[in-house]
Amino acid sequence: MLTRPDQTDRDEAIAALRVVISDGGYVPGDRLPSERELIGSLGMTRNTLRKALDALERDGEIWRHVGKGTFVAAHGASTGSGSLSQLSQQVTPVQLMRARLSLEPAMAREAALNASDKAVIRLKQARQKCRESATWDEYEAQDDSFHRAVAEATDNVLLLSLFDQLNQVRRAVAWNNVVRKSKRPDPDHTSFKEHDEILAAIEARNPSAAHAAMRTHLGSVSARLFGDY
């Protein structure tokens, strides 16, 4: 996850293209410069450019036609509620963390009030997989699963939906500066203990303890990323 230059390149290319469109004064229906011109002016390979164009096309911002060119689409997906991928470009890591701190402790509280026995079992399984992760990539996927298990334990489809939206943005936001000292989490990784405390509070049906445990956990994550503030 730390070495994905292609994905970073693609996101940067997407951003660069958006700048071209907005700063170039292109309006819907206008034809953009050809691919061969763009790779020259933007200084990227055609492969990277095409990936970015694919993404913009999929988001509905442009349309392309062989032999004709690439055109700015009519305003559709780009206005209104904003697509998740666009949102990802706008959200700062701090905003993301604040949003998590706003939603997830309250969800942990709801989980403590509403979790079924099955949901608790799933939480335990997810917690265990986090501990057993062999790489940071795997850990992060399992961490996601743990948090989602909390959202599922709320037994509230709307909260689950909001969590998933939040989580998608979270995954799309670039965390470029995270430096890892090891291949995988240490056995005494802070989050393991914090997961345990969240789990214990939910299992004990203690809403305020669950709320506090999740808040502490996310506070630790936040402090690790940003330093205390």
Add this chain to the structure above:
Amino acid sequence: MLTRPDQTDRDEAIAALRVVISDGGYVPGDRLPSERELIGSLGMTRNTLRKALDALERDGEIWRHVGKGTFVAAHGASTGSGSLSQLSQQVTPVQLMRARLSLEPAMAREAALNASDKAVIRLKQARQKCRESATWDEYEAQDDSFHRAVAEATDNVLLLSLFDQLNQVRRAVAWNNVVRKSKRPDPDHTSFKEHDEILAAIEARNPSAAHAAMRTHLGSVSARLFGDY
């Protein structure tokens, strides 16, 4: 514009991959078959497959690593978030209220921390319009505006987006049993005072008071709808 076979191929490939993931019983962290296997079993070119994988990766459903393979990410958009209209059918009024109680007090707290002077002015205007509403319909629209002004005051695009999703579901959920005794809210309608208290706490930059005031307000709304519980 009418002939985009390549885009159709890509969308079909995306759908096919999602079927592979869900029907194949893959859970987060699981490794998918290699690209060369998938092009064989799905009967598509590698180019098409890679475009689809690019899209799934960008949507956060999978992650890929050279030499390792392609892995299912934590639950993506396809499983949790359904469309808003589907969600509106599934959400119970109680779940909706619990979701509001989970998110909006925390947003009020963020608003108290982050509101600009302009945002406070907009809050005041929205509060005033609530008081001046001539019908319940108008009151509810202005009430919406007041709550959205709180979300805007958080200065966090992600929280605003989550609020908007929540609010769309809220507007779509049928509140069929609400009986009104009057044409419009009484001048001593509880929510007027509660709006005032939310506004005052945000203006005073008092996060815990804002959190408590919003929680009280939504608690009143909830009690009115469901009785105390």
Add this chain to the structure above:
DNA sequence: CTCGAAAAAATGGTTGACCAATTTGGCGCT
């Protein structure tokens, strides 16, 4: 038999050549 190094195989990623669709320009005819 075990271990470590090297080679081979497997994995996703990139590149340059070529292909398919469209536009442009040149030429000949009226």
Add this chain to the structure above:
DNA sequence: AGCGCCAAATTGGTCAACCATTTTTTCGAG
């Protein structure tokens, strides 16, 4: 001068070979 045809140029799309990373297997030494 205008029109039509055709070749060349331009445009986005595809392909096979190759590249970079990781895993697995093989081989030789102790």
